[in-house]
Amino acid sequence: MNFVSDNTGPAAPEIMAAMIAANDGYTMPYGNDPVMDRTTQKLRTLFEAPDASVHLVPTGTAANALALSVMAKPWQTIFCHRESHVAIDECGAPEFYSGGAKLSLIDGEDGRIPPEALTEAITGTAQGDVHSVQRGPVTLTNVTEAGTLYAIDQIKALTEIAKAHDLPVHLDGARFSNACAALGCTPAEMTWKAGVDAVSFGGTKNGCLGVEAVIFFDPAQAWECEIRRKRGGHLFSKHRYLSAQMEAYVTDGLWLRLAGAANAACADLARGLRALPEARLVHEPEGNMIFVALPRALHRQAKAAGALYTLIGADKALDGPDETPLLCRLVCDWSCTSERVEQLLDLFRQGAQ
Template sequence: MQFASDNTAGVAPEIMAALAEANAGPVASYGADPLTGAVVEHLREIFEAPQAAVYLVATGTAANALSCAILTQPWGAIFCHRNAHIEEDECGAPEFYTGGAKLVLVEGAHAKMDPVGLRAAISHTARAGVHNVQRGMVSLTNATEAGTIYTPAEVAALSAVARDYKLPVHMDGARFANALVSLGCTPAEITWKAGVDVLSFGGTKNGCMGVEAVVIFDPARAWEFELRRKRGGHLFSKHRFLAAQMAAYLEGDLWLRLARQANAMATRLSAGIAAMPGASLTHPTQANEVFAAFPRASHRALQAAGASYYLWPFDQSLDGPDAEPLAARMVTSWATTEAEIDAFLAHLG
């Protein structure tokens, strides 16, 4: 009953096999190998963006921080939701890699910015000229940290606000596949066709060992990314091992199949929790994260049975009245089984 994070899941067998295959014989380094070139072309095809620049890095933090660095200056503001991953979980990496850009936090229900709130935040910024941080860029997370999803229309509405102020838009897609299969749209429709300039395309949370792609829809920004990636220590010499993962991830739409499994298990878990007396969902379940509150006694029973998940927020205590509801986050993965879900629900009830 492992629901702490999709990061705890192992590597999908197809991807592990691709890594072993890539290990045979010498191959050109630093991305000059044929497999990297094939990955670039495959991602361009998937996104209907033949001119896009595509680069691989090993972590989502690197993908996000380097993306922000090519989109804003050190004196720029990065407008994002208060619960965005770049705000809550990246230890100041965007600020570090941009050389000092400031995260300006925008409110919104279920971890989603809304156009009115975004416009208010942008218009409030730089009112005193040189004395203020300047308007820099917009970053949104899809799927969000609350497990919710921006639709193409919602992305387009936020992008339209950004364009009114001539600001570029970044999408943190660590769980991009989970969002995409839930929406049923094309990758292009949720990214550049909706106004996104740069996408962090996740692999690690969805069955890869450690690889993310940065898809830059305006190739004019590509050279700066290459320089920043090298200067920041994220250009792998044995680059084929990143490319091998991404190639297998994309082959035969494996990335979509893995995400569908994770989402289906979250839906099963969410429905089961919602049907329990004294339990309720705290955010809609739209991808592979379930946020719910249920009695403290149920939490004790689950944890005694070995269930792994997080109280959300962390500072809640298992000491106290049995009936009091405590909120929690459960995350499913490509490797989650129906048996795990059913065992969790049995202990919950």
């Protein structure tokens, strides 16, 4: 009963099979393998972007940091949500890889940046003053760190504000597939057709061993990304093991099927939690992640029975008053079964009796 993260789940069998197949014989290193050529074409087709540049890296942090380092100068600021992954979970990597670009943190309910708040943040950043940081890219996250979604129209509203100020837009898509599955949209509709200039297309959280694609829809940025990837230590020599994962991931809709399974398990879990009078969902779960407050006694009994998930917030202590609500995060991955969901719900139900 592991609901800690979609990072804790296994790799999909199709991904493992592709890795075994890629391990046969010899091939050129550093992305010059034939598998990478096919992967690039498949991603261009998937995103309906025949000129897009594709760069594979092993981690989401590398994908976001390298993409933003291409888009932001060291003297600029990157506009992001206060609780975005680039702000709270990447140990200053965007600042490091960009050579010192600042992060401008924007508040917004349910993990989303409100249009008026983005406008205020941008216009409140002085320009043409040597003493002031200059405006840089906007980065959005879908699925957000609150487990909610930006609808396509919401993305467009924010990119239009950015474009009105000549600012590029990056999309952190660690859970891009979950967002696409939930919204019923195409990758193109959620990215360049909505005004996004670059995306970190995640695979690690959705059944891959470890691979993310940095995709720029303007091929003029390809060479700088290549240089920064090498200089930053993220150009794999045995690159075929990244290529093989990504090729299998985007073949025959595997990426979308895996995400759909994770979302469905999360929806089942959310329905069960709503039926518990003691449970309070903090955000509307729209992808594969739930934030819910439950009495300490329920957490204590569930964890004693072997349930694994993350307590968050200031109070994480299992010792204390039974009725005190503690906030937790529950994440479903592609392999999460209905039986596992019911097991966890049964533990909560038993604790509530």
